[in-house]
């Protein structure tokens with residue numbers, strides 16, 4: 001397939017492009033390279049890979065690519081609650097308006113597979129399990145933008161929404177503001193952490209399983225289309241404290257303290273069911289432990305001092 005990926009130079013995109021190219025697809029990325037120019041260098045050798053440096057809002061720069069694509073994967077966004085609150089207008093235009101305008105340019109048959117977020121579930125009651133039919137309760141501006149887009153997406157004939165859990169794992173454009181990546185980094189570098197909201201429970205998914213799932217959606221599109229799917233590890237609805245204890249297995253002198261010094265802007269505290277995507281035949285390949293081992297290998301080799309995009 002000819003696939004257009006906006007924001008393809010980012011954390012998820014730079015891994016996804018590699019996975020989809022390996023499946024034989026032709027990929028064009030449109031990205032304004034907010035986080036530097038190197039994350040896609042390893043793909044330029046491939047004749048099926050093309051890159052256009054542009055803001056997604058400047059449609060005239062990639063009008064032709066929109067027309068000829070069989071599938072569009074819109075990843076370009078200001079990602080996460082903090083950056084959206086710091087850039088209110090820009091996040092609104094990038095995350096919402098430009099995606100709506102993109103949909104308007106597509107024919108009904110052009111496929112859109114889009115990552116949304118399970119942060120929209122907000123805070124659940126004790127032992128409450130959220131599935132795709134649960135009512136959303138987005139709290140942050142970011143989660144709200146994703147909910148609005150998902151509603152528009154579901155009005156299209158040829159679309160799938162993947163409500164991603166918090167992603168972890170290594171990528172050419174590394175993000176340290178994601179929970180597993182961040183906690184593992186703190187364990188390695190500081191040997192200590194102060195947890196806030198330590199009993200808050202979240203769901204997680206490895207970055208390569210995310211990329212593999214987009215490929216799974218393409219392979220099974222007729223069966224899966226016009227649907228929303230949670231995408232996370234079913235055995236990993238973990239509290240922050242449980243996650244830290246897992247990391248401590250690999251860094252025994254990791255000191256875990258807790259104090260409510262901050263609050264999560266999305267108030268994410270939920271158990272998520274991933275049964276629906278599993279029933280389509282999708283199986284994850286990477287566990288949280290695999291991710292922690294991978295991240296420790298990465299952090300031992302390179303030094304990361306800054307948080308990804310906070």
Ligand SMILES: NC(=O)c1ccc[n+]([C@@H]2O[C@H](COP(=O)([O-])OP(=O)(O)OC[C@H]3O[C@@H](n4cnc5c(N)ncnc54)[C@H](O)[C@@H]3O)[C@@H](O)[C@H]2O)c1
Nearest residue numbers: 007009010011012031032033034055056075076077164167
């Ligand atoms: N990483 C996660 O845990 C997670 C979870 C749920 C959903 N998502 C969604 O997945 C998508 C990708 O997230 P990510 O983690 O790779 O984030 P990222 O910040 O690493 O990537 C975003 C990319 O979009 C590009 N971009 C931003 N604004 C642009 C603009 N106006 N024009 C062109 N390019 C622009 C950036 O340069 C960057 O390469 C986002 O839509 C995000 O909301 C991510």
